[in-house]
Every structure is written in C-alpha cells, then in structure tokens.
Amino acid sequence: MPKKRKKEQEGSKETPQTTRRDVLKMGVVAGGVTLLTSNKAFKTHDVYAQTVTGGSFVPPEPVVCSIDDFAGSPPTRPFRQQLPIPSVLQSTSLNPAPTRTAHTSAGEAPRAAHQRWSEFLPVKQYALHAKPALHRFHPDLPQSYVWAFNGEVQGPTLINNYGNPVIVRFFNDLPVNHTLGFGIPEMTIHLHNGHTPSESDGFAGDFFGPQLWKDNHYPNVLAGYDTFPTTKGDQREAQYSYWYHDHRAMFTAANTYLGLAGMYLLFDKKDSGNENDTTPGALRLPSGYGVFDIPLEFADKLICPDGTLLADPSGFIFQGDKWCINGAIQPFMPVKRRKYRFRMLNTGPERTRIHKLTGGYNFKVIATDGNLLQNPITVSQITHSVAERYDVIIDFKNARIGDKIYLLDINPDDDPQFVGFPSPTPLPSGVAIEQVNMRFDVVGDATDNSQVPSTLTSYPSTNTQIAAVKTWEFTRVDDDPNGFNFQINGLTFDANRSDHCVEKGTAEIWKLRNLVPASDWTHPVHIHFEEFRILERNGAPPPPLETGRKDVIRLPPGDEIVLFMRFREFLGRYLIHCHNMNHEDAFMMTRWDIVDTVARTPGKKEVVG
Amino acid sequence: MKRRNFFTDFASNASRPAASGGPGYYTNAVLRTQDNKEVRFYDDLIKGKHVVINFMYANCEKACPAITSNMLKVQRELKGRVGKDIFFYSITLKPEEDDPAALKEYAEMHGVKSGWTFLTGDPHDLTTIRFRIGRWNHPGFDLNVTQHTSMLRVINDSINRWTGCSALASIETIKQVITWADPMKPLEERIRENARIQARIDKMDILPTWLGSLGSDS
Numbered sequence: 001m002p003k004k005r006k007k008e009q010e011g012s013k014e015t016p017q018t019t020r021r022d023v024l025k026m027g028v029v030a031g032g033v034t035l036l037t038s039n040k041a042f043k044t045h046d047v048y049a050q051t052v053t054g055g056s057f058v059p060p061e062p063v064v065c066s067i068d069d070f071a072g073s074p075p076t077r078p079f080r081q082q083l084p085i086p087s088v089l090q091s092t093s094l095n096p097a098p099t100r101t102a103h104t105s106a107g108e109a110p111r112a113a114h115q116r117w118s119e120f121l122p123v124k125q126y127a128l129h130a131k132p133a134l135h136r137f138h139p140d141l142p143q144s145y146v147w148a149f150n151g152e153v154q155g156p157t158l159i160n161n162y163g164n165p166v167i168v169r170f171f172n173d174l175p176v177n178h179t180l181g182f183g184i185p186e187m188t189i190h191l192h193n194g195h196t197p198s199e200s201d202g203f204a205g206d207f208f209g210p211q212l213w214k215d216n217h218y219p220n221v222l223a224g225y226d227t228f229p230t231t232k233g234d235q236r237e238a239q240y241s242y243w244y245h246d247h248r249a250m251f252t253a254a255n256t257y258l259g260l261a262g263m264y265l266l267f268d269k270k271d272s273g274n275e276n277d278t279t280p281g282a283l284r285l286p287s288g289y290g291v292f293d294i295p296l297e298f299a300d301k302l303i304c305p306d307g308t309l310l311a312d313p314s315g316f317i318f319q320g321d322k323w324c325i326n327g328a329i330q331p332f333m334p335v336k337r338r339k340y341r342f343r344m345l346n347t348g349p350e351r352t353r354i355h356k357l358t359g360g361y362n363f364k365v366i367a368t369d370g371n372l373l374q375n376p377i378t379v380s381q382i383t384h385s386v387a388e389r390y391d392v393i394i395d396f397k398n399a400r401i402g403d404k405i406y407l408l409d410i411n412p413d414d415d416p417q418f419v420g421f422p423s424p425t426p427l428p429s430g431v432a433i434e435q436v437n438m439r440f441d442v443v444g445d446a447t448d449n450s451q452v453p454s455t456l457t458s459y460p461s462t463n464t465q466i467a468a469v470k471t472w473e474f475t476r477v478d479d480d481p482n483g484f485n486f487q488i489n490g491l492t493f494d495a496n497r498s499d500h501c502v503e504k505g506t507a508e509i510w511k512l513r514n515l516v517p518a519s520d521w522t523h524p525v526h527i528h529f530e531e532f533r534i535l536e537r538n539g540a541p542p543p544p545l546e547t548g549r550k551d552v553i554r555l556p557p558g559d560e561i562v563l564f565m566r567f568r569e570f571l572g573r574y575l576i577h578c579h580n581m582n583h584e585d586a587f588m589m590t591r592w593d594i595v596d597t598v599a600r601t602p603g604k605k606e607v608v609g
Numbered sequence: 610m611k612r613r614n615f616f617t618d619f620a621s622n623a624s625r626p627a628a629s630g631g632p633g634y635y636t637n638a639v640l641r642t643q644d645n646k647e648v649r650f651y652d653d654l655i656k657g658k659h660v661v662i663n664f665m666y667a668n669c670e671k672a673c674p675a676i677t678s679n680m681l682k683v684q685r686e687l688k689g690r691v692g693k694d695i696f697f698y699s700i701t702l703k704p705e706e707d708d709p710a711a712l713k714e715y716a717e718m719h720g721v722k723s724g725w726t727f728l729t730g731d732p733h734d735l736t737t738i739r740f741r742i743g744r745w746n747h748p749g750f751d752l753n754v755t756q757h758t759s760m761l762r763v764i765n766d767s768i769n770r771w772t773g774c775s776a777l778a779s780i781e782t783i784k785q786v787i788t789w790a791d792p793m794k795p796l797e798e799r800i801r802e803n804a805r806i807q808a809r810i811d812k813m814d815i816l817p818t819w820l821g822s823l824g825s826d827s
Contacts, residue, residue: 063628102807107800110807176793179628179769185793211796212803250772250789313630313771314762492775494782587774 059134061180062145065304067312073303073322075420076138076329079439083333084326085290086262086297089156091124091166098122098167098215108215109208115197115570120219122167126158130187130246130260131173137322138329142307146259147174147183153327154297154347155244155262159289162238162268165220171213182311183254185210190247191264192387193239193369193531193551195223198572201528204249204589205495220266223530224460225569226505236460239531239549240271241343241370241389243297249493249589253317253349253581258309259327261347263295270457271372275450285366286341286393286450293341294333298384298437299324300351300417316582317349321418323409325438330419332439338448339395341366348386349581352522354411355437356381357394358428361405364452367391371531371549372457379545381410385524387579388552393452399442408435459549462533462564467506467598472576473513474523474555474588486521486578486588493577493587500592502567509535512553512561522556523578523588529567536562552579567594626657628769635741638734640700643713643727650738654726659765660696661787662742663776666703667715672759676776677719679783680761684722686784692724695787700728704735765790 100117102108133151134143149155160166174185186209190202199206200216208214222233245261246252267273275287286292300320302310311317322329346353355363357380365377369389382390399405404425409417416434423433475487486492489499502508510532512525531549534542538559546553553561577589632651640648648654663680665673677699684691691697701707707715712727721727729735742762763772763786774786794802 061628066630066634068634101811104800104803104807110803110810112810112813176796177768178793179626181628181630181769181771184770184789208803209793209799212799250774250786313634313769314773315771492778492782494779495785496781497779587778 058175059132059145061132061175061178062306062308064181064308064310065306067310070302070304070310072418073301073320074141074305075418076140076322077421078330078419078423078433078436079332079425080139081328081331083294083296083331083438084328086154086295086326087152087156088289089126089128089150089158092127094125094127094167094169094215098125098169098217102214107212109206109212111206111214112199112572114199114215114217115572116219117217120165120217120221122165122217124160124164124166126166126168127171128155128168128189128262129171129173131171132175133259135259135327136307137301137303137324137327141303141329144301144303144307144309145180146309147255148259149262152262153259154295154299155260157262157289157295158244158264159273160220160264160266162220162222162266163232166218168216168218168244169213170216172208172210174210176210181313182315182317183258184248184251186251187246187248187255187260189214189216189244189260190528191216191218191242191244192526193528194218194242194264195221195225195239195530195569197570198574198594201572201574202244202247203495203573203591204247204252204493204575204584205591207248221569223566223568227568234460235268235270236457237531237549238266238268238271238372238457239370240266240367240372241345241391242266243345243347243387243389245347247575249495250585250587251315253585254311254315256347256581257299257301257311257317257349261297261299263297263343263345265289265343275448283453283456284449284451286339286448292339292446292450294343295326296342296344296438297326297347298345298351298353299327299347315585319351319415321415323417323437330436330438332441334443335396335440336444336446337397337399337401337442338446339393339397339450339452341450342392342394344382344384344390344392346384346386346388348579350386351414352386352411352524353384353409353414353437354381355384355390356408356410358406358408358431359399359403361394361396363390363392363394365390365392365545366452366456368545368548369531369550369552373548374458375455376452377544382545383411383554385522385552385554385579386581387524387526388550394440396440396442397448401442401444403442405440405442406431407437407440409437410435459533462507462535464507466509467503469509469511470500471511471513472525472590473515474525474578475514476521476588486583486586488576488588488590491590493584493589493591495591497591498573498593499590501595501598502565502592503598504567504569504571504594504596506567508565508567510563510565512555512559512563514555514557514559520557521580521583522554523583524552524580525555525576526552526579527563527565527576528574529570529594530565532563532565534561535564536560571595626767626769629656629766630769631656636734636737638730638738640728640730640734641709643709643716645709648726648728650734654696654698654728655764655766657767658696659694659767659790660698660763662698662700662762662764663760664702664739665699665715666701667707667711668703672777674719676759677721679776679780680725681719681721682780683783683787684725686780687787691722695724697725698728699725700735700738702735702739704729704732761786763787763790765792768792 135153186207188207222237225233242264246255577584635651761776
C-alpha cells in the first residue's frame with residue numbers, strides 16, 4: 001500500500017501524493033497502472049432486509065464486493081441521525097464464578113493465574129460477547145455485517161471507580177466457519193492503557209478462538225500503588241479515559257475495523273463524574289455520561305453497495321471514505337448553551353485526524369490519553385493519531401439558539417470522505433461537507449454547575465534514579481531484502497522473543513527513534529502498562545499537548561523522543577508497538593517483560609538496540 | 610474498460626469456494642513447474658488449498674538462499690503437512706532467465722522436498738499474480754521486483770484467509786503465520802490443547818518464561 005510522503009500534517013505545503021484511495025482505484029496492468037474510470041451506479045440492496053434481528057439471531061457472513069469494481073461507498077445524506085451514545089454495560093453475576101487460575105475445563109482460555117488476586121478481588125463482574133451482528137451506519141445504507149461486543153457498534157462503555165477491581169469475561173462468539181476474507185475469529189482483548197497484570201493485558205499472542213472465553217482482571221489501581229500504601233497510590237497517576245479492543249497478532253486492524261472496540265472510564269474523588277460535587281477537591285467537570293460527558297469514538301469505513309464492509313484480502317485496512325462517530329456516519333447532536341466534556345477517541349485502524357471546530361470555537365483540552373493536564377490548554381485544532389484520547393471541553397454558552405457548529409477533520413494528507421450530497425444546512429465559507437465529521441445543533445439552555453479549574457493536577461516527579469536507557473528504533477528499510485516489513489530495532493514481532501527486560505519498581509529512560517531516511521511514516525507509538533512523560537522531542541522540551549502523561553506518542557520521520565518510564569506492581573509480558581494497526585499487523589511490535597530482577601553489568605548504563 | 614479484462618481468465622467462477630475471489634481475482638494463468646508441467650494458477654494451485662507462496666529467482670544471491678533455507682526448515686517443522694494439506698510455491702521474478710530447467714537445478718541444489726513447486730511463466734501473467742497476492746505496498750514499490758524476495762504470502766482458499774510475513778522471520782513465527790490460515794479445529798480438540806498448554810503454564814513459576822504464544826504447540 002502507498003507510503004505516506006509526509007506525515008507531519010501541520011503547515012505543510014507539499015503536493016499530496018498518491019493516496020490509498022487512488023490505489024484502490026488503480027487497476028494494475030503488467031508493469032504499469034491504469035485508473036479505473038467506470039462510475040458505478042450506487043444501487044444499494046439490503047441483503048438482510050428480510051431477516052429478523054434480535055434474540056439469538058446470528059447473521060450469516062456476507063460475500064465482500066469486488067475490490068476491483070469498488071469506486072467508493074454509497075452516498076449518504078449528512079446529519080440524518082442523532083449521535084448515538086454507546087450503552088453503559090451493566091454488571092452481572094458470572095457463572096461459573098471467576099477464579100484465580102484459568103478454568104480451562106469450562107472453556108476458559110489458558111492463562112497464568114491472576115496476579116494479586118486476593119488483594120484485588122473483583123467487586124463487579126461483567127460479560128462482553130464478541131459476536132456477529134448487523135449494524136446500520138447510516139439510515140440511507142443497508143445494514144452492515146459487523147463483529148461487535150454484545151452486538152453493539154461501538155461497544156458498550158464500562159464505567160467504574162478507582163479502587164474497585166472488576167473482572168470482565170470476554171466471550172468469543174465469533175463464527176467458527178469464517179470465510180469473509182479478512183479478520184480472524186480469534187481475539188485477545190487489550191484495555192488501553194490499564195495498569196493491568198500481564199495475563200489480563202491482551203498480549204497479542206494470547207488469543208483464543210470461538211466458543212471459548214477469558215476473564216480479564218482489571219484491578220483499577222493507580223500506578224505506584226505499592227509506593228504509597230496509606231493512600232493506595234499517588235492520585236496524580238490517575239487515568240480516566242480508556243478503551244478496549246482486540247489485539248490479535250496480525251489481525252488487529254481487521255478485527256477492530258469489524259467493530260471490536262469500546263470505551264472504559266474510571267472516576268475517582270477528584271474527577272468524580274458529578275459537576276454538583278461539594279466534596280473538597282472535586283473538579284466538577286461537566287458530568288453525566290451521554291448527557292454532558294460525551295464519548296466521541298471516531299472510525300472510518302469502506303462500505304459495499306449491499307452494506308458489507310470492504311477490506312483488502314491481505315487484511316490491510318484502507319482508510320475509509322465514510323467517517324463515523326459512535327458507529328454513525330456524519331451524525332448531529334443537539335446541545336444546550338453550556339459546557340460539555342467530550343472524550344475523543346480515534347479507534348483507527350490508520351487515519352490521523354485533525355479536529356477543528358467552525359464558528360471560532362476552540363477545544364479546551366483537559367486530558368491527554370485520559371491523564372489530566374496540569375492546566376487546561378486551549379487550542380483551535382488537535383492532531384489525533386490512532387488510539388490517542390483527548391478529553392476536551394467545548395463551551396456553547398455564547399451560542400444562539402439555532403446555531404450550527406461543525407466538527408471538522410481538516411487533515412489534507414489522509415484520504416477524503418465521500419458524502420455525495422450537499423449539506424442541508426449552510427456551511428461556513430471555506431468548509432466542504434467532505435470535511436465534516438458531525439454537527440452540533442444549539443437547541444436550548446441547561447443549568448451549568450460544572451467548572452474547569454485552571455489547575456487540574458500536578459505531575460509526579462521524574463527526578464529519580466534511572467536503572468537503564470533503552471532505545472527503540474522504528475524502521476522500514478526499503479532497500480533491505482527484509483525491508484518491506486515494519487520493524488522495531490531491525491526485528492519483527494515474535495511472541496516468543498522478549499527484546500527488553502525491566503525490573504519491577506524501577507524507572508528507565510526510553511528513546512524512540514524514527515531516523516531512517518527511507519521511512520516516511522509517522523508512527524503513533526503505544527507502550528502498554530504505564531503512562532510515560534515526554535522529556536524531550538528532538539532535544540527540546542515537548543510541545544504543550546505533550547507535556548502531560550500519555551501512552552501514545554507521534555513519532556515522525558527523523559524524530560527522537562526521550563521518555564520517562566516506570567514499571568510497578570505487576571510482572572509479565574507487555575508490548576511496545578506502532579498503533580497504526582496496519583503497521584502493528586505487519587509486525588511493527590515488540591514484546592518486553594517486567595521481571596523481579598535484572599542482572600546488570602556495573603557501570604553499563606546505555607542499552608541500545 | 611474493466612480491469613478484469615486484462616486478466617487471463619479461462620475458467621468460470623462456478624466451482625470456487627463461495628467466498629474466494631476465484632480465477633477472476635487470482636487469474637488462471639498457465640504456468641510451468643520445474644518439471645515442465647503446465648498448471649493453471651487458480652484451478653490447479655490455489656483452489657480449495659492451503660498454500661505458501663514466495664518469489665525468487667535462481668540467480669538471486671542476496672536473500673533468496675537464506676529464504677530457501679528458512680523455508681526448508683519451516684517445511685520440516687510442519688511435520689509432513691507440506692505436500693499433504695499445505696503446498697509451497699516459489700514463483701520466479703525473472704521468467705526470462707528462469708525456465709523450468711533452471712528452476713529444477715535450483716530446487717535440486719537446495720535439496721527441496723516434495724510438496725514444493727517452482728513456477729515460471731509468461732512475464733505479464735507473473736506480474737499480474739505478484740500484484741494480486743502481494744497487496745502489501747505502494748505500486749511503485751511493488752514494481753521493483755527485488756523488493757519481493759522476502760515476502761511470504763499464505764492463502765487458504767477453502768476458508769478465504771490470507772496471512773503473510775517476512776520469509777526471514779523466525780522459523781517459529783513463520784510456522785505460526787502459516788497455521789493461522791488453518792480452519793478452526795473442533796471445540797473439543799481446542800479445549801484439550803488448552804488444557805495441555807495450561808498444564809505447562811502452571812509448571813512455570815518465573816513469569817517471563819511463559820509461553821510466547823498460546824497458539825504455539827511446540
């Protein structure tokens with residue numbers, strides 16, 4: 001698939017190069033390329049129109065339309081559906097009851113025993129069934145065959161408090177006989193970026209097949225729990241906005257594209273989810289899930305005339321020409337004249353979004369990757385890579401009733417959206433309907449007791465003893481015989497090979513490099529387990545939105561980033577990988593381990609490669 | 610003009626597995642084996658089969674010998690499956706140089722076992738096939754034949770699944786990537802396998818020596 005010529009989006013004046021979409025339209029003839037010019041009539045038909053949904057109905061797998069004949073998804077009228085809010089998952093009582101060791105005879109996938117089980121006994125139990133379902137991304141489209149948690153796109157949201165450990169039983173109800181041509185009915189679910197023991201972390205090699213299930217144990221404890229026994233951790237380590245998704249090696253992009261992703265929120269006394277909270281120290285941010293605290297889960301799809309999602313047989317997921325939020329294409333949302341908290345999540349698989357609002361509205365960013373910023377940062381646009389979360393406040397208090405405010409994606413480098421209809425409401429000059437992700441309709445007033453304090457948190461010190469320095473080079477060497485692969489330190493993912501061992505309880509400096517000239521991709525690098533601090537980007541302090549705690553960092557060609565890392569409380573296998581899911585599926589991913597002790601050579605500090 | 614018209618499509622799609630792209634996708638180009646036998650690409654080599662395909666040329670001194678030696682090891686690791694329910698194909702990137710005799714010499718030189726076929730044919734057809742099953746990169750990149758020597762494409766047409774990886778990856782990784790295109794085993798068998806894996810996990814008291822992949826049965 002095409003390489004990206006320039007991945008640094010802001011302010012670039014270069015001519016756009018071939019996009020994935022162009023390639024999609026290219027018919028390849030021996031030694032050359034020709035453009036497919038046939039303009040397909042968009043006659044949709046709903047293959048599931050006559051089927052009864054609900055109950056135990058399992059939709060059969062469709063046959064994906066020919067990629068050769070595919071010119072684009074069908075047209076859809078903008079703003080025909082209200083922004084859906086993913087449901088809140090209710091807890092349940094699991095049978096058989098969860099156990100410390102895997103209950104393999106009852107169908108649980110093999111795993112190591114839950115670490116610190118008796119210390120973090122789950123107080124709530126949840127069930128999530130990954131299963132085939134039908135989902136209509138837009139009222140103008142037929143239903144699409146998806147794989148979805150409890151049949152919902154996006155998956156149900158889990159909401160809990162810090163200090164309340166939970167167990168989530170992930171059932172694999174995906175089809176045994178799978179011939180769709182992309183995706184695989186095996187899964188391993190990662191909670192991004194939980195402070196999760198390894199056996200529950202969704203390691204890419206720990207996948208399990210249909211008719212089996214696995215208990216993931218989420219202690220919901222602060223990183224650094226052991227260092228502050230009286231307070232059960234340092235509150236400043238809190239992370240609030242998470243998401244869960246499949247992490248199956250080589251099939252993460254396809255399985256997530258089919259729908260296997262949802263959000264997971266934690267609250268505590270500070271970010272209490274109650275804007276009327278009179279408890280001292282409560283932030284009183286805009287609250288009420290789905291009311292004034294709104295998840296915005298971005299995704300993009302290619303949709304065949306019959307509603308079937310399209311992907312390449314290789315599992316490579318093209319950037320979609322249909323832009324969805326919470327599973328709806330170009331929705332609208334009625335808003336009141338007050339403050340809202342939006343939790344923006346880019347579910348990928350690949351697209352980088354650049355969010356911007358019309359009407360002079362700004363984003364007041366309060367958290368990056370779910371971690372509160374020390375002080376809110378007001379910006380007019382946000383570059384949003386796959387898997388990043390940005391919690392932002394948008395204040396509509398000065399709007400007039402009837403105002404329409406558009407949320408845009410103005411990234412000129414990624415593939416465009418296809419709409420096929422003009423906007424039913426006038427767009428501000430210079431705005432094209434193809435840039436619009438959704439529309440906010442100002443419809444009335446509502447009490448606003450929320451506040452956005454100018455100081456939200458402070459950051460734990462990074463001034464501590466450093467046990468080791470580790471460098472990770474993200475490469476894609478075109479003239480290497482091994483070179484079409486996306487590599488880390490010259491190697492591709494091998495679940496059996498650990499490329500680095502760290503000692504539990506220590507801190508390290510990790511350097512991320514993307515220095516190879518042939519590599520012209522920006523890699524959104526994700527490190528599992530604990531959030532990092534960015535000490536330097538190319539020798540300078542990080543830009544404002546990178547000053548807080550994060551777990552995904554954009555690594556453009558030529559850059560070197562210096563991170564402060566900690567590894568506390570749990571042991572086992574974790575991952576560092578590019579979160580462009582097409583790249584991680586091409587094995588730009590490496591296992592590293594947290595162990596009890598690392599034998600060190602005295603005086604040897606630098607660990608490179 | 611439709612792209613499909615460019616392809617050498619001799620057979621109807623009637624007999625292909627329901628979801629497979631069939632000859633319309635893969636082409637049914639007539640190729641020649643190292644034994645100078647004529648074969649049709651989809652009908653004889655792909656249809657309903659689980660195959661592992663790489664690209665090479667006999668005079669390639671850079672990566673090809675290492676790849677061929679890697680694939681020989683993988684063939685051993687697959688313990689008799691190659692030639693039975695998994696088939697290896699090596700397709701030449703330089704059909705002008707590699708006639709069946711040259712490929713036969715190459716195969717014999719490397720001690721290639723049965724179940725592994727070397728293929729040459731019309732350059733136009735081979736380029737088309739390369740694009741069809743490559744599907745990995747930029748057209749400009751894909752046009753550079755030397756870039757294809759390390760790609761392994763795994764196709765199981767009976768379940769319409771593709772996997773693939775570098776032919777220079779570890780033997781264990783390549784073996785796993787090939788078996789990821791296996792149809793799902795019956796539940797009872799998977800539960801028995803899981804019990805065996807669990808027993809191994811339970812014996813390990815030092816966490817980092819856990820199995821790398823629970824799908825691995827080595």
